[in-house]
Amino acid sequence: MIPxxxxxxxxxxxxxxxxxxxxxxxxxxxxxxxxxxxxxxxMSDNAVDGDEVAHIADLARIDxxxxxVERFTEQFGxxxxxxxxxxxxxxxxREADLTNVMRPDEVxxxxxxxxxxxxxxxxxxxxxKGPKVS
Amino acid sequence: xxxxxxxxxxxxxxxxxDGPLAGTTVAVKDNISTKDVQTTxxxxxxxxxxxxxxxxxxxxxxxxxxxxxxKTNMDEFGMGTTTETSAYGAVENPVAxxxxxxxxxxxxxxxxxxxxxxxxxxxxxxxxxxxxAAFCGVVGIKPTYGLVSRYGLVAYANSLEQxxxxxxxxxxxxxxxxVIAGPDERDGTTRDAREHGTDYGFADAADGDxxxxxxGVPTELLDGADESVVETFWDAIDDLESQGASYHExxxxxxxxxxxxYYVIAMxxxxxxxxxxxGVRYGQSGGEGNWNESFAQSRxxxxxxxxKRRVLLGTYALSAGYHDKYYKKAQDARAWVKQDFDEAxxxxxxxxxxxxxxxxxxxxxxxxxPLTMYLADANTTPVNLANLPAISVPAGETGExxxxxxxxxxxxxxxxxIIRAGSALA
Numbered sequence: 001m002i003p004x005x006x007x008x009x010x011x012x013x014x015x016x017x018x019x020x021x022x023x024x025x026x027x028x029x030x031x032x033x034x035x036x037x038x039x040x041x042x043m044s045d046n047a048v049d050g051d052e053v054a055h056i057a058d059l060a061r062i063d064x065x066x067x068x069v070e071r072f073t074e075q076f077g078x079x080x081x082x083x084x085x086x087x088x089x090x091x092x093x094r095e096a097d098l099t100n101v102m103r104p105d106e107v108x109x110x111x112x113x114x115x116x117x118x119x120x121x122x123x124x125x126x127x128x129k130g131p132k133v134s
Numbered sequence: 135x136x137x138x139x140x141x142x143x144x145x146x147x148x149x150x151x152d153g154p155l156a157g158t159t160v161a162v163k164d165n166i167s168t169k170d171v172q173t174t175x176x177x178x179x180x181x182x183x184x185x186x187x188x189x190x191x192x193x194x195x196x197x198x199x200x201x202x203x204x205k206t207n208m209d210e211f212g213m214g215t216t217t218e219t220s221a222y223g224a225v226e227n228p229v230a231x232x233x234x235x236x237x238x239x240x241x242x243x244x245x246x247x248x249x250x251x252x253x254x255x256x257x258x259x260x261x262x263x264x265x266x267a268a269f270c271g272v273v274g275i276k277p278t279y280g281l282v283s284r285y286g287l288v289a290y291a292n293s294l295e296q297x298x299x300x301x302x303x304x305x306x307x308x309x310x311x312x313v314i315a316g317p318d319e320r321d322g323t324t325r326d327a328r329e330h331g332t333d334y335g336f337a338d339a340a341d342g343d344x345x346x347x348x349x350g351v352p353t354e355l356l357d358g359a360d361e362s363v364v365e366t367f368w369d370a371i372d373d374l375e376s377q378g379a380s381y382h383e384x385x386x387x388x389x390x391x392x393x394x395x396y397y398v399i400a401m402x403x404x405x406x407x408x409x410x411x412x413g414v415r416y417g418q419s420g421g422e423g424n425w426n427e428s429f430a431q432s433r434x435x436x437x438x439x440x441x442k443r444r445v446l447l448g449t450y451a452l453s454a455g456y457h458d459k460y461y462k463k464a465q466d467a468r469a470w471v472k473q474d475f476d477e478a479x480x481x482x483x484x485x486x487x488x489x490x491x492x493x494x495x496x497x498x499x500x501x502x503x504p505l506t507m508y509l510a511d512a513n514t515t516p517v518n519l520a521n522l523p524a525i526s527v528p529a530g531e532t533g534e535x536x537x538x539x540x541x542x543x544x545x546x547x548x549x550x551x552i553i554r555a556g557s558a559l560a
Contacts, residue, residue, distance in 0.1 A: 048450075053446070056446050056449050056450050056453070057430075057442075057446060058430075059449050059453065060405060060433075060445050060446055060449040061409075061412070061426060061429040061430045061433055062430055062433040062434055062437065062442055062445065062446065063430040063431055063433070063434035064434065064442070065434075068439070068442070071439075072442075072443060072446065075443065075504055075505070076446075076447065076450075078505050079397075079447065079504065079505050079508070080447075080450075082394055082505060082508075082509075083394050083397070083398060083451075083460055085390075085391055085394050086391060086394050086395060086398065086459075086460065086463040086464060086467060087459075087463065088391065089388075089391050089395070089463050089466050089467045089470060090466070090470065091466055092466045092467075092469040092470045092473065093469065094465065094466075094468075094469040095469075101322035101323075102322075103319070111186050111187065115186035115187075116186070118184065118186060119182075119183050119184065119186075119415065119416035119417075120414065120415055120416065121413060121414070121416075121417075121418070121419035122414075122419065128414050128415055129414075130414045130425065130428075131414075131420065131422070131423060131424060131425050131427075131428035131429075132423075132424050132425065133424070133425050
């Protein structure tokens with residue numbers, strides 16, 4: 001069992017659980033303690049809260065407005081509960097019938113620089129122009 | 135021209151000369167790239183996006199002499215079962231007023247059902263050709279994974295999807311499949327059917343001869359289906375039986391988990407595939423701000439709600455601590471489904487079920503309840519997980535006059551078998 005520090009915060013069933021102050025209600029798989037405590041599996045309850053939805057949205061680089069966060073929080077609880085049925089699936093051998101489909105890397109006709117840039121909102125000196133890296 | 139909002143654009147693309155499809159119009163779903171003609175995927179993100187190249191299937195249509203009358207409306211990026219999530223408005227069902235045309239290739243099925251195009255191309259990730267074909271009373275084929283090139287198809291869940299035909303008859307659909315099928319050096323997942331014990335003579339296979347055909351009926355795919363749908367399904371099986379086919383019930387216990395496995399895999403792949411839309415190389419610019427702010431702004435404005443929902447759930451399913459619980463279990467389920475189908479198809483030529491467990495939904499009733507919409511894909515998604523070919527043919531109508539589709543599933547590269555069986559009905 002990995003010791004849990006006072007600052008380790010877990011979210012379970014919409015309640016923020018702080019170890020040491022509240023009894024654990026969820027089974028913990030000890031190997032999965034990560035830098036992002038909100039992502040620890042909570043086997044007994046799939047509900048997510050608004051903070052988790054906002055965090056996932058941040059990871060996926062999608063801004064959400066408040067009403068979207070609210071709706072998604074409710075819907076994700078329901079959808080993840082349905083996904084829970086996958087727990088019953090037995091471990092199954094996956095026959096991989098793999099063939100190498102790589103070809104030699106040869107120069108051939110391709111898009112011109114102009115064609116490649118034609119849909120870019122912004123370009124400069126024949127290159128895509130992206131936002132600042134800061 | 136259609137007033138069902140089935141086209142996003144009606145720019146005509148002329149074919150070259152005298153091929154087998156000369157004089158034929160083939161509408162193309164708007165997630166299939168057309169050189170110099172806007173391709174939006176039904177998304178505001180790609181409004182104004184003009185591909186600099188043709189998808190392989192589009193080149194083959196042109197070479198075959200087909201005329202493309204326009205790009206058809208669709209659920210945004212193929213994510214939907216009703217063609218109501220398009221940024222360009224919902225599509226109406228031309229044969230069942232007030233009901234959805236099915237999705238995500240709803241525009242393609244609607245233009246064929248309304249007679250505005252002779253045939254159409256759709257794409258099927260979890261039922262997106264078969265569902266609208268069933269709901270609009272036309273024929274749709276989801277080919278074996280690898281039969282048709284995906285080069286130029288804008289990816290949603292690339293391990294599951296195939297481009298396929300929608301047409302008024304099985305013979306027409308088979309003829310269109312014949313034109314688009316075949317290996318492509320630009321898609322490393324394509325296979326040559328001739329190396330898998332068959333050939334490309336699909337249209338000739340539509341001879342309606344089902345004498346001696348054995349049909350397996352997976353009972354799991356009838357459980358929970360709407361009563362009027364089940365009744366129509368058995369009428370179609372009776373019809374095949376009267377023409378010399380026989381049926382027996384089979385068990386596919388794995389399919390009980392298929393729809394969940396499908397959504398976990400599809401959403402996970404979507405979260406990765408749609409990462410390319412950041413407003414830099416194409417798409418709506420996210421404006422000022424730093425890199426992350428600009429991307430998040432572009433994606434907030436460019437993506438609709440269903441796309442956001444799936445990208446977020448996919449991100450969640452793949453994130454640290456959840457990968458084993460969701461994604462790995464879903465891959466186990468996928469392997470299990472494949473095994474089940476292989477075993478059932480060892481004792482039957484084809485497997486039959488209703489294409490959709492429900493008749494076409496009323497417009498507007500699915501959008502607020504995504505889970506119910508996902509569960510409607512229970513009968514189509516197992517086929518994508520197993521990489522198998524399937525056809526949806528009209529089976530009849532419910533008491534209220536709503537179209538019902540019969541799905542026939544064949545072994546890998548068994549297109550000729552399902553085409554022959556389907557052609558006994560349509």
